[in-house]
Amino acid sequence: MAADASQLDRLFEVIAARKGADAGSSYTAKLLAKxxxxxxxxxxEEAVETVIAAVSGDGGGVVSESADLLYHWLVLMAASNTDPADVYAELERREGRSGLTEKAARGER
Structure with missing residues (x-):
């Protein structure tokens, strides 16, 4: 199986299925229970670790920490009852727009 973004969707399904599971049954269930x-x-924490790896020039660390970051992002999505598809849709909405234009539309400087 080739690695692609659909892995995020599959991982989210697994994470979401752990909501309400016995906190002793998995790390994910334990984290969600909190x-x-x-x-x-x-x-x-994972975002900071990713930044540290990048700033220190640790390419392997960036990959590893980014995987942790994406996993924990999906856990937060599940915990907050937010569907990652909504984030994907927002990214699609922004696609092709200048970052400066996007910020101006939101009233940011």
Whole structure:
């Protein structure tokens, strides 16, 4: 099987299926049981670790930490009852627009 973005959808299905499962049954179930704040904190930690790997020039670390970051992003999506497809749709909506134009449309500087 070739690696592509559909892996995120498959992983999200697994993560979402763990909601409400026994917290002792998996790391994902344990994290989800802690709620949105804990999931968000973990996502932030993984983001920082990804940044550190990038700044230090650790390409392998960037790959590994990015995988952790995406996993924890999906956990947060599940915890907050947000469908990643909504994020994909927002990205599609923005596709082809200048970042400066997008920020101006939101009133940002």
């Amino acid at each position: 709620g949105v704040p804990a999931c968000a904190q973990k996502l932030g």
